[in-house]
Amino acid sequence: GENVEQHPSTLSVQEGDSAVIKCTYSDSASNYFPWYKQELGKRPQLIIDIRSNVGEKKDQRIAVTLNKTAKHFSLHITETQPEDSAVYFCAASKGAGSYQLTFGKGTKLSVIP
Amino acid sequence: DAGITQSPRHKVTETGTPVTLRCHQTENHRYMYWYRQDPGHGLRLIHYSYGVKDTDKGEVSDGYSVSRSKTEDFLLTLESATSSQTSVYFCAISGISGSTDTQYFGPGTRLTVL
Numbered sequence: 001g002e003n004v005e006q007h008p009s010t011l012s013v014q015e016g017d018s019a020v021i022k023c024t025y026s027d028s029a030s031n032y033f034p035w036y037k038q039e040l041g042k043r044p045q046l047i048i049d050i051r052s053n054v055g056e057k058k059d060q061r062i063a064v065t066l067n068k069t070a071k072h073f074s075l076h077i078t079e080t081q082p083e084d085s086a087v088y089f090c091a092a093s094k095g096a097g098s099y100q101l102t103f104g105k106g107t108k109l110s111v112i113p
Numbered sequence: 114d115a116g117i118t119q120s121p122r123h124k125v126t127e128t129g130t131p132v133t134l135r136c137h138q139t140e141n142h143r144y145m146y147w148y149r150q151d152p153g154h155g156l157r158l159i160h161y162s163y164g165v166k167d168t169d170k171g172e173v174s175d176g177y178s179v180s181r182s183k184t185e186d187f188l189l190t191l192e193s194a195t196s197s198q199t200s201v202y203f204c205a206i207s208g209i210s211g212s213t214d215t216q217y218f219g220p221g222t223r224l225t226v227l
Contacts, residue, residue: 001172006155032214043203043218044156089155099144099163099207099214100171105155 002027004092006104013080014112021107023090024072030092033073034101035064038087047088048075080111116140117219119204125225132191134222136204138184145187146171146205146216147179149198156203162187194226 003026013019025033031052036044050057050064050073057064061080066073077084087108091101116139126132136145146161148171158171160179168179176198178190191198204219 034215036218043220046215046217049215091156093214099216100146100158100161101156101216102172103155103157105153 002030002092002094002102004090004102004104006090006107008107009105010108010110012110012112015080015082017080019075019077019080019084019109019111021075021088021090021109022072023074023092023104024070025092025102026071027092027094028068028071029094032093033064033066034091035075036089036091038089038106040086044089077109080109082111082113085109085111117204117206117217119202119219119222121222122220123223125227126194127227128195129193132194132224132226134189134202134204134224136187136189136219138187138206140206141184142206142208143184144207144213144216145181146207147177147187147189148203148205148218149173149200150203150221151200159189159202194224196226198224199226200224 006023034049037047038044048064050066061078063076087106089106090104093101118137120135147159148156150156157173159177162168162181180188202222205216207216
């Protein structure tokens, strides 16, 4: 089955700096890659996703890049703010016909004011 | 919050007792999922459903069963709870806004098995 590796497991940045979280996946048939943000005690919230026919997607301070050849994708957060502090999860699925998501183990991001 | 509720939100039970968790959605979506979340493991799929009475196993299905007799409800049952099933359980749905694979999560149920 699919295996998703996520790095780093913890990340501390100064407010205003950029943060990058990287994930690799094993199944070349995977074609949908969402990112979730989870604050303490809350549910995971979808923040951005990308499909395999696109190399990059941006939404304000958040961007995701995908390298299908290398089977890795990354989350980029620019101009970090204290409210960005949370655990971030990447995931992968094969899309149509198999909607199961396989998650990475998470990255705890701390933004230091 | 995509119209998803879970009940109960917290439960403490004893080893060997049966437990049923309920996920309810209000928007008639076809796909529903149960995950468990444990420190160091992220979210792992237990079972999922692709329609009424249509379910399949996920990565960590041992010790769990599910049922879906109505579109809006997806039940997760622990037939005989064990301490290793202490976890936070999240339900998810997909099919919102025409995107079948984008999943949205419920608020979660914290289960403690003593």
